[in-house]
Structures are given as C-alpha cells and as structure tokens.
Amino acid sequence: MTAPSARASRAAVQQVAATLLPTAHGTFALHGFRAGDGTEHVALVLGDPAGTEAGPPLVRVHSECLTGDALGSWRCDCGDQLDAALRAVAAEGRGVVVYLRGQEGRGIGLLAKVEAYALQDAGADTVDANTALGLPVDAREYDAAAAVLAVLGVSCVRLMSSNPAKAAALEAAGVEVAEVVGLVVPDRPTSAAYRRTKVERLGHLPVATAEDPSAPDPWDALVAAAHGGAPLPPAGEGPGTAGGDLLDRYAPLAAGGAPLVVAQVAQSLDGFTAARSGDARYVSGPADREHLHRLRALVDVVVVGVRTVAADDPLLTVRACPGPHPVRAVLDPMGRAPLGATLFGDPTAPVLWLVGASRATAAAAAVADRAHVEVVPLRGCTSGEDVVGAVIADLAARGLHRVLVEGGATTVSRFLAAGALDRLWVTTAPVLVGDGVPGLRFEGADLMADALRAPSRRFVLGEDVAVELDLAAVRAPAA
Ligand SMILES: Nc1nc2c(ncn2[C@@H]2O[C@H](COP(=O)(O)OP(=O)(O)OP(=O)(O)O)[C@@H](O)[C@H]2O)c(=O)[nH]1
Numbered sequence: 027m028t029a030p031s032a033r034a035s036r037a038a039v040q041q042v043a044a045t046l047l048p049t050a051h052g053t054f055a056l057h058g059f060r061a062g063d064g065t066e067h068v069a070l071v072l073g074d075p076a077g078t079e080a081g082p083p084l085v086r087v088h089s090e091c092l093t094g095d096a097l098g099s100w101r102c103d104c105g106d107q108l109d110a111a112l113r114a115v116a117a118e119g120r121g122v123v124v125y126l127r128g129q130e131g132r133g134i135g136l137l138a139k140v141e142a143y144a145l146q147d148a149g150a151d152t153v154d155a156n157t158a159l160g161l162p163v164d165a166r167e168y169d170a171a172a173a174v175l176a177v178l179g180v181s182c183v184r185l186m187s188s189n190p191a192k193a194a195a196l197e198a199a200g201v202e203v204a205e206v207v208g209l210v211v212p213d214r215p216t217s218a219a220y221r222r223t224k225v226e227r228l229g230h231l232p233v234a235t236a237e238d239p240s241a242p243d244p245w246d247a248l249v250a251a252a253h254g255g256a257p258l259p260p261a262g263e264g265p266g267t268a269g270g271d272l273l274d275r276y277a278p279l280a281a282g283g284a285p286l287v288v289a290q291v292a293q294s295l296d297g298f299t300a301a302r303s304g305d306a307r308y309v310s311g312p313a314d315r316e317h318l319h320r321l322r323a324l325v326d327v328v329v330v331g332v333r334t335v336a337a338d339d340p341l342l343t344v345r346a347c348p349g350p351h352p353v354r355a356v357l358d359p360m361g362r363a364p365l366g367a368t369l370f371g372d373p374t375a376p377v378l379w380l381v382g383a384s385r386a387t388a389a390a391a392a393v394a395d396r397a398h399v400e401v402v403p404l405r406g407c408t409s410g411e412d413v414v415g416a417v418i419a420d421l422a423a424r425g426l427h428r429v430l431v432e433g434g435a436t437t438v439s440r441f442l443a444a445g446a447l448d449r450l451w452v453t454t455a456p457v458l459v460g461d462g463v464p465g466l467r468f469e470g471a472d473l474m475a476d477a478l479r480a481p482s483r484r485f486v487l488g489e490d491v492a493v494e495l496d497l498a499a500v501r502a503p504a505a
C-alpha cells in the first residue's frame with residue numbers, strides 16, 4: 027500500500043492545454059493534463075458537465091489499452107467500450123471521457139500485457155497470467171481521474187463502467203458516483219472468455235452485449251458479393267431476423283458468381299400475368315415488388331421483351347431497396363420498340379436495344395440523340411429459342427454476366443425452354459383472373475413423371491408466395 031501523500035502528489039494534475047477534437051461521434055473539447063508523476067492524460071468533454079441543473083453527467087474513466095483502443099483488437103472489449111462511451115456522451119450531448127494513460131494491462135504496462143497474452147494463448151486466464159509474471163492483477167489507481175474531474179468541475183457522475191472497484195476507488199477519491207451505467211458492446215467470440223473472467227474472477231458486472239453495430243449490413247454484403255465477389259458474412263443471424271432472411275433468400279444468387287441467368291415471373295393462382303386487356307397493375311403485392319427490385323440490384327443486366335415495354339412501360343431501375351441499377355436490355359429482334367417508352371427517355375441507367383442485325387442501322391439512327399441507349403445487333407439467328415443464346419453471348423461480350431430475365435412470361439418461357447436459366451423465381455398471387463395473358467408456357471410433357479422438377483425453396487412475400495427453382499441443379503451437363 028502506498029502512502030496517501032505520495033499517491034496524492036502523483037495524482038495531482040495540472041491542466042496544460044485545451045482544444046477541439048472532431049471525431050466520428052462528434053466534436054469534443056479535448057483537455058490535456060499532466061499528473062504529478064509526469065503521466066499525460068486527456069479528457070474528452072461535451073456540453074457543460076459541471077452544470078448541476080441537468081443532473082450528474084455521464085462519465086467514463088477509461089484505462090489506456092493500445093491494442094484495443096488504437097489497434098482495434100478484439101481480444102478485449104476496451105475499444106468497443108470506448109466507442110460505446112463516446113457514443114453515449116454524444117447521444118446525451120453532455121459528458122466526459124477521461125482517458126487515463128499509463129494503465130496498460132491494468133497497470134502492468136504494454137509489453138507485460140503482451141507477455142500476459144502469450145501466457146493466455148497457452149491456456150491461462152487474464153488473472154493467472156499477471157500473477158505468473160510476478161505482477162499485480164490490477165495495479166490501477168484512479169486518483170488522477172478524480173483530479174481531472176475536479177478541474178472540470180464535475181463532482182457527481184453517472185459512471186459508465188462494469189467494474190465496481192473503479193466506482194469505489196473514485197468515491198474514495200472524492201467523486202460521488204450517483205449511478206453506475208452499463209455499456210453495451212458487440213458480442214465478439216474473441217473476447218468472450220476475457221469478459222467472462224472479468225465477471226468470475228475480478229468481480230465485474232456482466233457487460234450487456236448486442237449485435238455488432240459495425241458488422242456489414244446483410245443487404246450491402248449481398249450486393250458487394252454479387253458485384254465484387256466479396257465474401258458473404260456467415261449466416262449467423264439466421265432466418266427469422268431481417269438480415270438473416272435476406273441472406274438466406276439471396277446468398278445463392280449473390281455468392282454464386284458469374285455467369286448467372288435468373289428469371290422472375292409473377293402470376294395469378296390460375297397462371298395469368300395480366301388481365302385480358304393486358305392490364306397487369308398489379309398481380310402481386312408490394313413485398314414481391316421489393317423482391318423484384320432486389321433481384322435487379324443483384325444482377326448486371328435486366329432483360330425484357332419488347333411487348334412488356336409496350337404493355338407495362340417499366341423503368342427497370344432499383345427503387346424499392348438500396349442497390350445499383352442494372353443495365354436495361356430490351357429484346358426486340360424485329361426492331362419495333364416504342365421509342366416513347368419511359369426507359370428510352372430515362373438516362374438513370376444504360377439501355378441496350380437488342381435488335382436483329384438487319385434492323386440495327388435503322389434502330390441506331392432512331393436513337394442517335396439518346397446517349398444512354400445503345401443498339402446491339404444480335405448475332406446469328408434470332409428466331410424463337412435461338413435468340414436466347416445470342417442474347418446471352420452478346421451481353422457477356424459487354425461484361426454483363428449476371429442476367430435477370432424479367433418478362434414477359436413469353437420471354438421467360440423462351441429462356442426456360444432453351445435451358446438457359448440457372449434459377450427461376452415464380453411468385454404466385456392469391457388472385458384468380460379467369461382469362462388473360464398466360465404465364466409460363468413451354469412445350470410440356472405428356473406424363474407428370476416427365477414434368478420439369480427442380481430443387482425448390484419457398485418464401486412468403488406478404489400475401490404472395492415466391493418459389494425458386496434451382497434449374498442449374500437439374501440441367502443436363504453440356505455435351
Ligand atoms: N494484464 C492484462 N490486461 C488486460 C488484458 N485485457 C485487457 N487488459 C487491460 O485491462 C484494462 C481495462 O480493464 P477492464 O478490466 O477490461 O475494464 P475496467 O476498466 O476495469 O472496467 P470497465 O470500466 O467496465 O471497462 C486496460 O488497461 C487493458 O489494457 C489482459 O488480458 N491482461
């Protein structure tokens with residue numbers, strides 16, 4: 027035990043300078059202090075923590091941890107606690123984070139902590155590792171923190187900590203702890219054993235954990251995987267959570283890499299995509315619309331038949347979810363597309379007008395003044411199913427390897443019959459049309475035993491049900 031007088035002179039602090047510190051959590055006032063033993067400390071201050079009207083301010087007394095605070099180590103939860111404390115102060119607009127230097131490794135120093143880590147690698151816990159090095163389990167003193175708070179005019183605090191010994195030491199040094207506030211940190215497996223030891227052997231209160239706020243958003247991760255080949259996060263959240271459901275639904279599309287040809291159709295229970303007049307607004311509901319926009323965001327290019335452009339005048343951009351717009355390709359072998367259609371006048375994303383080679387010159391002249399529209403003469407034969415191979419090859423030649431065939435049902439059926447689809451999404455809406463524009467149609471089989479079956483997945487989208495068929499799984503291998 028050190029004599030109180032020596033302790034007091036070590037801890038006496040002198041304010042050296044003050045400035046502003048813009049951070050990710052806002053702009054704090056930064057106060058620099060030098061303690062009697064020469065150690066330099068800082069305090070980040072927001073608002074007026076000395077004022078008493080708003081009650082005791084939030085205060086964090088944080089022990090320096092170079093590995094956790096500066097290097098982003100997840101062996102301990104120091105960095106996460108510092109982050110959470112700054113966030114909490116910023117949220118209240120008032121409070122103090124006292125950052126105590128010279129407290130590395132609970133006071134044993136940085137390199138001793140590294141040695142202790144090495145012992146922990148071999149199986150010791152954080153307490154036994156310090157002891158095995160002949161060092162104290164916890165050598166920290168908090169008198170300097172109390173002195174810093176006194177200079178800042180703060181005498182009563184709501185302390186953000188899980189360490190009752192820290193609260194007691196501050197009280198002994200003259201700081202009234204009105205309340206101990208637990209911080210919430212991400213539940214990182216790499217620090218779980220350390221956090222448990224703090225509770226079991228150091229008398230800490232358990233620290234509440236939450237989902238990692240810095241973890242990538244599952245949808246952003248899916249888009250990044252689809253377009254850049256970035257790895258997908260583990261499906262740790264699981265189905266039933268918003269992020270887990272998205273990962274479950276779209277990971278096979280996002281992570282499969284290119285080439286990928288997918289199609290999507292929405293039809294009534296009795297198999298129509300529109301009423302007799304051609305009116306198709308709307309067959310399926312808003313959840314299916316969002317699903318369709320997600321499919322668009324995960325591909326390079328959306329393909330529609332010219333009749334869909336004429337009948338539905340679709341924009342084919344991504345609006346119901348965040349994500350990049352695909353290139354929009356209009357399949358029009360005869361070169362008959364209505365140039366007044368919205369997408370021909372909307373430069374949000376490029377439009378490829380896929381026309382038969384003999385129509386290409388006239389088509390190019392017709393859109394010469396539209397910078398976002400490019401005419402693509404289809405190679406080879408463009409009748410019936412033959413056009414499918416030409417479309418895929420022409421898109422691939424432009425680097426567009428991930429393809430969504432979005433409609434109409436005739437175009438989708440053509441890609442299906444040609445064996446070009448890797449995955450087919452069919453949404454069935456609980457509506458009976460009776461007679462109208464038919465949904466999927468292709469030359470079928472005489473016997474049910476010969477009907478096209480494939481591994482399927484089923485998703486409820488509001489009132490509708492989407493079924494995904496994994497056609498690649500049943501496709502005859504290329505000769
Ligand atoms: N010796 C040693 N020190 C560690 C270890 N992991 C983290 N530390 C140090 O522990 C100090 C932080 O102490 P913690 O016990 O995590 O938390 P606390 O400050 O006591 O309590 P809270 O206010 O709840 O954060 C920092 O100085 C770290 O450098 C370790 O395994 N061994």
Ligand SMILES: [Zn+2]
Nearest residue numbers: 091094102104
């Ligand atoms: Zn740490």
